């Protein structure tokens with residue numbers, strides 16, 4: 244017994260064991276002794292217990308059923324877990340644990356600034372070749388599915404002191420057209436014009452008419468854009484979601500109403516806007532709520548005001564899953580059926596096909612006059628959802644940019 248006790252301690256060292264509720268820790272330890280569980284068994288049971296607590300579902304204790312046969316006991320737990328994981332989740336009784344962050348604003352001095360490639364794009368998916376400009380490092384919102392938290396230390400918001408100088412030195416090819424976004428390393432608008440970031444980006448857009456600069460946000464911080472002339476080649480896009488998802492998973496961000504009202508104000512000013520339905524998340528009756536969101540947009544905007552609508556869903560890289568499990572918070576984003584999608588984990592294709600088809604169909608009145616695309620999706624979905632497909636990412640990029648240019652003009 245003493246020998247196994249020592250072994251158990253070694254097994255749980257460096258795991259999330261101590262992040263579990265005390266009662267689950269005690270329960271797992273008892274069962275580990277009882278069944279002489281192996282390192283792999285314990286590791287799996289810790290992940291299962293962490294997930295169940297994070298999802299606010301029944302605890303490991305509740306789904307456990309002792310059987311004299313260890314294999315059968317573990318199989319029962321795994322089956323129960325898979326069942327909870329794959330059935331559409333319910334947010335009705337779920338209580339999220341959003342806390343106000345305390346940010347540390349830090350500054351650093353970069354020697355130069357260059358355009359990057361979209362950090363989540365993958366050669367295995369159909370992608371738009373978006374170029375990125377990291378104006379701010381890290382985000383002040385706390386969306387539970389976000390991968391920015393695995394790239395940066397989330398409480399430190401970093402600003403480049405040399406941004407104004409560096410952006411002027413970016414060399415662009417005058418014969419090329421560029422689609423550049425600043426919303427990949429942070430939220431594009433939540434910091435407003437802090438450190439003159441927006442001012443410099445506006446100048447950059449004015450001086451380089453061959454670029455389309457997309458400012459993507461979940462905020463309603465549009466005062467700088469209302470008070471200043473916005474260059475025509477700047478698109479302001481909102482990542483939108485149902486209020487159920489905003490409330491439970493997009494902590495600290497603007498409400499749906501605030502996002503739509505902000506987009507409306509900028510559209511009134513003649514700024515082209517766009518909407519990213521990303522990530523679309525499956526939960527009970529999710530399609531009904533997403534369709535209501537589509538109706539809200541159809542009612543509030545004219546096609547000439549809207550450059551794009553993108554569709555995308557939850558996709559996780561392993562470090563983000565690991566990070567989420569270590570965070571000790573409540574979220575249901577990982578409560579979903581997951582299969583390999585490229586190098587990532589995402590919904591099975593048939594689930595995606597249904598979600599994208601249904602939402603795209605709800606947008607029928609806009610099909611001809613707004614540019615629709617799927618972000619980071621398997622190329623086999625394109626024909627099924629839109630009725631057409633691109634032969635390459637370059638062709639996708641070309642059609643997208645030309646469509647935006649036509650709208651701008």
Ligand code: SF4
Pocket residue numbers: 361362363364365369370371372373617618619
């Ligand atoms: S489709 Fe999405 S993931 Fe791919 S490059 Fe464009 S923005 Fe990035």
